[in-house]
Amino acid sequence: MxxxxxxxxxxxxxxxxxxxxxxxxxxxxxxxxxxxxxxxxxxxxxxxxxxxxxxxxxxxxxxxxxxxxxxxxxxxxxxxxxxxxxxxxxxxxxxxxxxxxxxxxxxxxxxxxxxxxxxxxxxxxxxxxxxxxxxxxxxxxxxxxxxxxxxxxxxxxxxxxxxxxxxxxxxxxLSERTMRRLSDNLLLFFTGVTRKADTILKEQKTNIKDRLTILSEMKHIAHVACDEIQNENIDAVGTLLHESWLLKKQLASQISNSALDDMYETARKAGAVGGKISGAGGGGFLLLYVPRGQQEQVRDALKDFQEYPFTLxxxxxxxxxxxxx
The missing domain is CATH 3.30.230.10 (Ribosomal Protein S5; domain 2)
Incomplete structure (x- = not known):
């Protein structure tokens, strides 16, 4: 075997x-x-x-x-x-x-x-x-x-x-300390919805020519995030995740919906700096950047959703x- x-x-x-x-x-x-x-x-x-x-x-x-x-x-x-x-x-x-x-x-x-x-x-x-x-x-x-x-x-x-x-x-x-800081500030919550990504991705692929400015900005944010992490400015990740998520939602109509938006805003009000639906969107897991001091408040705000503990x-x-x- x-x-x-x-x-x-x-x-x-x-x-x-x-x-x-x-x-x-x-x-x-x-x-x-x-x-x-x-x-x-x-x-x-x-x-x-x-x-x-x-x-x-x-x-x-x-x-x-x-x-x-x-x-x-x-x-x-x-x-x-x-x-x-x-x-x-x-x-x-x-x-x-x-x-x-x-x-x-x-x-x-x-x-x-x-x-x-x-x-x-x-x-x-x-x-x-x-x-x-x-x-x-x-x-x-x-x-x-x-x-x-x-x-x-x-x-x-x-x-x-x-x-x-x-x-x-x-x-x-990265140093072990920096990697641990980044990992410790990321939380995953299951939205309760699984979905087939193909429909979302087909629309996203079809929309590419009409979304070139958005994709260019997302690419720029990825470069900035890489630099910030390597410079050990870990807290920048939260803000950049939020900016990138607002852009990504514009790539296809089903990447987010009212229920997912409500879940994300609930987390933000409780202390999450930024986040995104992982993968194609539409369901699955919500990834959040939450400073350690606000994590219990976020967990309480999202108590109806299952947390999925993980490390990078x-x-x-x-x-x-x-x-x-």
Whole structure:
């Protein structure tokens, strides 16, 4: 049996500028971080040639083409494993629609598990690129490309997407104290709503040409946030998150709604400086920047919503167990 641990993420700044239809013309950038919540993918050899795929449901099939779980199906096609394995996914969050990058995390984790099963060492960059290929090109999902890279590499990363199609990223090398301060001031609350991101992202993608000024400003804020964090001005993050969220809501009609706006304003009145709905929007998790002195007031104001304690994580996708007989 092999077990792969792959992190979920919080997207902090620049989301939307990682669509190829935008950055191939204008360049893009994001600041995003892995967190200490994961999706685990296990793979083991079966005694027969059948395939067993376990997630929120169980599939027992004879051929890869029969697999309903499209991410695992395409990962198996790409890696060439066609029979006699059992693959299971387990996660620390709702199955889908969380806004924490779970689809890309599953894709990266599945690829990593399948290559490990083949005893093939692959570069982190290849895992990210192949996950992008599966989700965007094979399955045609209207998504950006930050999630796959964060899932593969981990850490708090600033990534730039060039007009030439390159992804140039680096991990922010912060002191342990600075990283802890940033992490301690971020809170996550579940909105109670999960959603399919595709509808929101399709509209956002369609609107790109009419939102160039907004996207340019979001890109600028991502650069400023990166500089402020590296200069240890952590409290600037809250204000910048608020400014960026006001811009992001204009990218598509379903990114926010009256209920989400009310939740966010309730948190702001209680002491949150800024925040955003994580991921595409429309539901999932509300990420807030709250100074430690105001956190209990915010928790009390949002007592009807489940808090999801987390810390920013360093690990990317990795093998945590490997025993093959």
């Amino acid at each position: 092999i077990i792969i641990q792959t992190p979920l993420r919080v997207s902090l700044f620049g989301g939307g500028t990682d669509f190829p239809s935008y950055y191939l013309e204008h360049g893009g950038c994001v600041l995003s971080s892995a967190i200490d919540k994961y999706i685990f993918v296990t793979i083991k050899k079966r005694f027969d040639d059948k395939l067993r795929i376990g997630y929120t449901r169980t599939e027992m099939i004879d051929r890869v083409d029969e697999i309903n779980h499209e991410l695992i199906r395409e990962a198996m096609r790409l890696t060439g494993i066609a029979k006699g394995v059992e693959i299971t996914t387990m996660g620390d969050i709702p199955d889908q629609g969380s806004g924490l990058g779970s689809s890309s995390t599953v894709t990266v984790g599945a690829l990593h598990a399948l290559y490990a099963y083949k005893k093939e060492l692959v570069l982190t960059e290849r895992l990210a690129q192949e996950a992008c290929h599966i989700e965007r090109e094979v399955l045609g999902k209207p998504i950006g490309i930050q999630d796959q890279y964060i899932a593969a590499y981990g850490g708090l990363r600033f990534m730039e997407f060039t007009t030439g199609g390159e992804v140039v990223g680096h991990r922010l090398e 994580g360093q690990d990317g996708s990795k093998v945590i167990f490997d025993y093959q007989r």
